[in-house]
Amino acid sequence: MNLTLKVWRQANPQAKGKMETYNIKEVSPDMSFLEMMDVLNEQLMAQEIDPIAFDHDCREGICGMCSMFINGEAHGPDRLVTTCQLHMRKFKDGDTITIEPFRAKAFPVIKDLTVDRSSFDRVQQAGGFVSVNTSGNTQDANAIPIDKHDADKAFDAATCIGCGACVATCKNASAMLFVSAKVSQYALLPQGKVEATDRVLNMVKQMDEEGFGNCTNTGACEVECPKGISLENIARMNREYLSASLKG
Amino acid sequence: MTLTASSIGRKVAMALSGIFLVLFLTQHFSINMLSVFSESMFNQVSHFMGNNPIVQFVLQPILIFGVLFHFIMGIVLELKNSKSRTVKYANYKGNANASWMSRNMIYSGIVILSFLVLHFYDFWVPEMNYKYVEVLPLNPDRYFEELVHKFENPVRVGIYALSFVFLCLHLLHGFASSFQSVGINNKYSKVIKSFTTAFAVVVPLGFVFIALFHHLTAF
Ligand code: HEM
Ligand code: SF4
Ligand code: FES
Numbered sequence: 001m002n003l004t005l006k007v008w009r010q011a012n013p014q015a016k017g018k019m020e021t022y023n024i025k026e027v028s029p030d031m032s033f034l035e036m037m038d039v040l041n042e043q044l045m046a047q048e049i050d051p052i053a054f055d056h057d058c059r060e061g062i063c064g065m066c067s068m069f070i071n072g073e074a075h076g077p078d079r080l081v082t083t084c085q086l087h088m089r090k091f092k093d094g095d096t097i098t099i100e101p102f103r104a105k106a107f108p109v110i111k112d113l114t115v116d117r118s119s120f121d122r123v124q125q126a127g128g129f130v131s132v133n134t135s136g137n138t139q140d141a142n143a144i145p146i147d148k149h150d151a152d153k154a155f156d157a158a159t160c161i162g163c164g165a166c167v168a169t170c171k172n173a174s175a176m177l178f179v180s181a182k183v184s185q186y187a188l189l190p191q192g193k194v195e196a197t198d199r200v201l202n203m204v205k206q207m208d209e210e211g212f213g214n215c216t217n218t219g220a221c222e223v224e225c226p227k228g229i230s231l232e233n234i235a236r237m238n239r240e241y242l243s244a245s246l247k248g
Numbered sequence: 249m250t251l252t253a254s255s256i257g258r259k260v261a262m263a264l265s266g267i268f269l270v271l272f273l274t275q276h277f278s279i280n281m282l283s284v285f286s287e288s289m290f291n292q293v294s295h296f297m298g299n300n301p302i303v304q305f306v307l308q309p310i311l312i313f314g315v316l317f318h319f320i321m322g323i324v325l326e327l328k329n330s331k332s333r334t335v336k337y338a339n340y341k342g343n344a345n346a347s348w349m350s351r352n353m354i355y356s357g358i359v360i361l362s363f364l365v366l367h368f369y370d371f372w373v374p375e376m377n378y379k380y381v382e383v384l385p386l387n388p389d390r391y392f393e394e395l396v397h398k399f400e401n402p403v404r405v406g407i408y409a410l411s412f413v414f415l416c417l418h419l420l421h422g423f424a425s426s427f428q429s430v431g432i433n434n435k436y437s438k439v440i441k442s443f444t445t446a447f448a449v450v451v452p453l454g455f456v457f458i459a460l461f462h463h464l465t466a467f
Contacts, residue, residue: 237256
């Protein structure tokens with residue numbers, strides 16, 4: 001496959017940045033998108049052009065590091081996959097592909113396609129945990145029986161890899177899907193109930209302070225989420241938030 | 249108002265004001281529908297609504313507050329949301345993952361708002377003028393005449409119909425969305441979606457039907 005790539009280049013957070021066009025030849029349809037980017041970078045380095053910075057780590061769809069907004073969609077046109085799992089066979093010979101960083105005020109660009117998603121970390125630190133005393137006689141978590149329906153839903157919520165595709169996709173750059181997955185994962189389990197009130201209040205407060213937008217229930221996040229996190233989680237977080245605010 | 253200071257609080261307030269407007273719309277629709285079946289019943293109910301002190305001095309101010317709150321909050325949220333992505337995408341495929349209606353609530357809302365301005369000028373201002381400024385004598389039979397008179401003009405009927413198409417689009421997303429906003433998303437959501445979709449189509453088109461009915465039968 002021969003492709004034309006339009007890639008966002010930005011030297012540093014302050015630089016203005018612009019789209020640059022590169023041609024790449026003989027791309028194998030079996031390559032992953034990131035492998036194609038590796039080949040492009042080899043080519044750029046051979047021409048003494050600064051290679052394109054992009055995030056990646058596991059390359060097997062579990063770490064959430066790879067980002068990229070490909071042809072107008074987070075992680076590209078395929079469903080339920082991260083960019084590292086997107087294959088070049090999803091494109092056609094001769095295609096022009098636009099590649100942009102995930103864009104949100106709360107995800108500032110570091111360089112080229114890499115963005116700073118530490119706003120997610122701060123939301124998580126505001127309440128996405130359970131406090132456990134490590135006194136030596138900690139109770140085994142499995143000793144508490146849990147309704148299978150709740151356990152399944154909590155597990156589904158816990159599959160969120162914190163990639164940020166929901167924010168990148170949302171027309172409002174809202175982080176509700178991510179935050180609601182993190183809230184739900186605990187809200188559904190007895191271990192999480194103890195700190196439920198403060199958790200949801202603090203996490204939503206931090207989310208707002210980071211400058212994410214407001215949810216308008218377009219549902220775009222759910223469609224683009226590589227882990228299929230459901231909008232049900234957002235409704236659950238709204239319920240949790242309402243009852244927590246009534247408690248004060 | 250700490251609740252409206254948070255993103256979720258605002259969303260819930262938006263949903264509650266939206267549901268309130270839907271209830272008002274249902275009431276308004278039912279009364280207008282009477283005009284198709286019976287002139288005297290329409291006059292009776294309109295006279296009641298127009299002269300009952302609870303309707304006039306309690307419900308009407310609440311309604312005005314509800315409308316103002318809804319569209320002002322809608323605009324506030326829209327501004328906040330557009331500021332949440334300072335650098336826009338060069339290529340953004342919004343239609344790949346969300347409906348047109350859900351992405352354009354502010355535009356359907358602004359069309360409805362412009363309609364409301366016209367509607368106030370058409371019905372509400374003359375009504376207030378009649379009752380509270382000029383204090384003309386009560387006439388329980390004038391309402392039907394006034395209604396039919398308004399729908400003689402085809403341009404007005406056209407504008408009216410177009411506005412209701414936008415109300416339909418607004419409600420196709422908004423009505424179901426308001427359930428999600430207040431935290432209702434469960435095994436009944438499919439039923440809710442069907443009901444709200446039917447409402448969003450039937451009620452606005454019903455208003456258009458009433459306008460056309462009077463336009464065509466006035467002569
Ligand atoms: C009779 C008139 C109207 C009715 C029945 C109505 C109804 C609704 C409903 C039910 C929602 C959903 C709330 C939610 O998703 O939680 C909504 C949202 C919205 N409405 Fe209206 N609306 C009306 C007029 C207007 C007007 C005049 C505007 C003015 C600009 C407007 C702007 C918006 C916006 C921007 C939203 C989206 C807010 C969000 O999703 O957070 N609406 N409306
Ligand atoms: S909810 Fe989905 S899209 Fe959002 S951060 Fe988690 S895995 Fe990524
Ligand atoms: S690199 Fe880990 S999910 Fe893509």
